[in-house]
Each structure stands twice: as C-alpha cells, then as structure tokens.
Amino acid sequence: MKRTAKKNNRFGFGWMPDLPDNRDHLYSAPLAKLRVLPTKADLRRHCPRVYNQGDIGSCTANAIAAAIEFDRKKQKLRDFIPSRLFIYYNERSIERSVPLDNGAQIRDGIKSVAKQGACPETEWSYDDTPADSNTNLWPPGAKPRQKxxxxxxxxxxxxRAVSYxxxxxxxSQMKGCLADGFPFVFGFTVYDSFESAEIARTGVLQMPKPRExxxxxxxxxxxxxDDKTERFVVRNSWGSSWGKRGYFTMPYSYLLTDNLSDDFWTIRLVH
Incomplete structure (x- = not known):
C-alpha cells in the first residue's frame, strides 16, 4: 500500500515506506543496557521545540531535522534548526519527484543528511505553500519546488549525520535505543481517528478499530x-498546541505490528 502526502484543512503527512536494502547497518543496543532496561524512559526535556510542518507532506524531513537537532544539543554543538525544506527537497531529488508533494522515504532523508548535510533554517526558511490537491503538483514559483x-x-x-x-x-531494541539516550525516526499508517479532536486534545492514540x-x-x-502503560512517547510535527504539547503516545503493539509501522532509524552522531 502506498502511503503518501495527504491534504486536509490543517496538517500534512508524507511518509512512504522504504524499499528493502541489505546494505542497511542495523542498530544493536548495548548489552549492559539490555540486561537492565529501565521501566520507562523520556527524552522530551532534551528535545528542541516542536515543529509544525503545516499543509505539506514533509513529515520525514521534520522528524529527521528533530533527530539532528536533538543530537547537536546532546553533543553540545551549536544549536540551530536544520532546514526542513532543504532536507525535503533533497529527499525528493533522490526520488525524482521534486515538483510533487508526494512525501518521501525516511531512508532517502537519512542518506541526504549523511551525504549533503542540512543547512540552518535561517538560510533556507520553511514554507508550506500547498500543492494542487488533485495532482499534488506545486506551481512553478512555489518555494518547496525550488532548489x-x-x-x-x-x-x-x-x-552532516555521520553515524546512523x-x-x-x-x-528490546527500540527500548534499548531510547534508554541509551537516543530517539528514533519511524513511519506509521494513519487511520481516521488520528485526525480526531479527541487525539488532538489528549494525545493518546489507540490501536485502529475494525473497518477504520x-x-x-x-x-x-x-x-x-513506559512499561506501565505499554506505550511509546512520540514527537509529532503539527505544532505544540496539538496533543500533549506536540507529543502523543501510542501502544507498543502499533510499532510491533506489520503494516502499521516500519522504517525505524536512529541518528547517533552529527558534525
């Protein structure tokens, strides 16, 4: 199933699943950490402010930019917001879909920040000019379409991201990554309930219902x-007024079920 950018009144999506690649380097949580995994971990206090992707399908770029900014703060490097539009353009350039707001694959976003890096957003500011709702094509002058x-x-x-x-x-690996002090990017299938007023208010996502x-x-x-609730804490990119100050929780089962989530990536070191 193809999962692409979706237009609605307020926010965009934009995750497309990665294709299998045996060259991917797999993360392995430290054995010492796995032996004594804490019952909960929460990295929110170390995270930068929550972004708002607006009405374009740049969620992969927003999630990757947040991971980079998190790592820069963790490494005590100069803090800045990576240009999300720069990352999104280069993802689409790899996928040869620059004129279209079709979303992107996480792996391509990771590859782009590893090879090309990400300039500060002060140099290439964000712009969520929407594409045509029927064709997903941006008009020629729209900034998201410009190199x-x-x-x-x-x-x-x-x-650049130099280790990922x-x-x-x-x-165990997901919890081990978080307990070791690093977030991870991932994609998930969105059902109708995620756009509900209840989720926007509570930030608590349940498993999808039959026929949803x-x-x-x-x-x-x-x-x-949190093992007590058996839920992950997740950072969204729909602004801080959505959910729990821009965050929400989702069941462990959501991330462990095929066709509900995929493409889990952690960035470990940046320059």
Whole structure:
C-alpha cells in the first residue's frame, strides 16, 4: 500500500515506506543496557521545540531535522534548526519527484543528511505553500519546488549525520535505543481517528478499530516509553498546541505490528 502526502484543512503527512536494502547497518543496543532496561524512559526535556510542518507532506524531513537537532544539543554543538525544506527537497531529488508533494522515504532523508548535510533554517526558511490537491503538483514559483542556492549546499556540508543505523522491529531494541539516550525516526499508517479532536486534545492514540479508514502515512520521532502503560512517547510535527504539547503516545503493539509501522532509524552522531 502506498502511503503518501495527504491534504486536509490543517496538517500534512508524507511518509512512504522504504524499499528493502541489505546494505542497511542495523542498530544493536548495548548489552549492559539490555540486561537492565529501565521501566520507562523520556527524552522530551532534551528535545528542541516542536515543529509544525503545516499543509505539506514533509513529515520525514521534520522528524529527521528533530533527530539532528536533538543530537547537536546532546553533543553540545551549536544549536540551530536544520532546514526542513532543504532536507525535503533533497529527499525528493533522490526520488525524482521534486515538483510533487508526494512525501518521501525516511531512508532517502537519512542518506541526504549523511551525504549533503542540512543547512540552518535561517538560510533556507520553511514554507508550506500547498500543492494542487488533485495532482499534488506545486506551481512553478512555489518555494518547496525550488532548489536551494549553492551557498546552502556549501554550508550544509558542515552539518552532516555521520553515524546512523536502522533499528530492528523488536521491543528490546527500540527500548534499548531510547534508554541509551537516543530517539528514533519511524513511519506509521494513519487511520481516521488520528485526525480526531479527541487525539488532538489528549494525545493518546489507540490501536485502529475494525473497518477504520486509512488516510495516509506519517513519519514521527519516538522519544520515550513506559512499561506501565505499554506505550511509546512520540514527537509529532503539527505544532505544540496539538496533543500533549506536540507529543502523543501510542501502544507498543502499533510499532510491533506489520503494516502499521516500519522504517525505524536512529541518528547517533552529527558534525
């Protein structure tokens, strides 16, 4: 099933599942950490402010930018917001879909920030000019369709992801990654209930109900877990007024079930 950018009145989605690649480096949580996993972990206090992707399908770029900014703060490097539009353009360039707001694959976003880096958003500011709702095609002058200037690519080289791994779909590895102090990006299948006023108010997502409609795919950043509730804490990119100050929780089962989630990636080191 193809999961692409979806247009609605307020927010975009935009996750497309990765294709299998045996060259991916798999993350392995430290054995010492796995032996004594804490019952909960919460990285929210170390996270940058929650972004708002607006009405375009740039969720992968938003989640990856958040992971990069988190790592820069963790490494005590100069803090800045990575240009989400720069990342989203380069993802679509890899996928040869620059004129279209079709979303992107997480792996392509990871590859782009590893090779090209990400310039500060002060150099290539965010713009959520919507594409045509029927064709997903941006008008020629829309900023999301424009290639960033060469100065952005030059500066982006200074800010690259130099260590990243794919996280296996096991509860121990996911929890081990978070307990070790690092978030992970992932994509999940979005059902009708995710757009409800209740989720926007409570930030508590349940498993999809039978016959509930699929509305798209969305990339987010896992930043914690709690064994008592058997839920992950997840950072969204719909602004801080949505959910629990921009965050929500989802059941362990959501991330452990095929066709409900996929493409778990952690960025471990940035320059």
């Amino acid at each position: 960033p200037p060469s100065s952005c690519y030059k500066d982006a080289k200074k800010f 791994q794919r996280v296996d779909r096991t509860l 409609g699929v509305v798209g795919g969305h990339a987010v950043l896992a930043v914690g877990y």
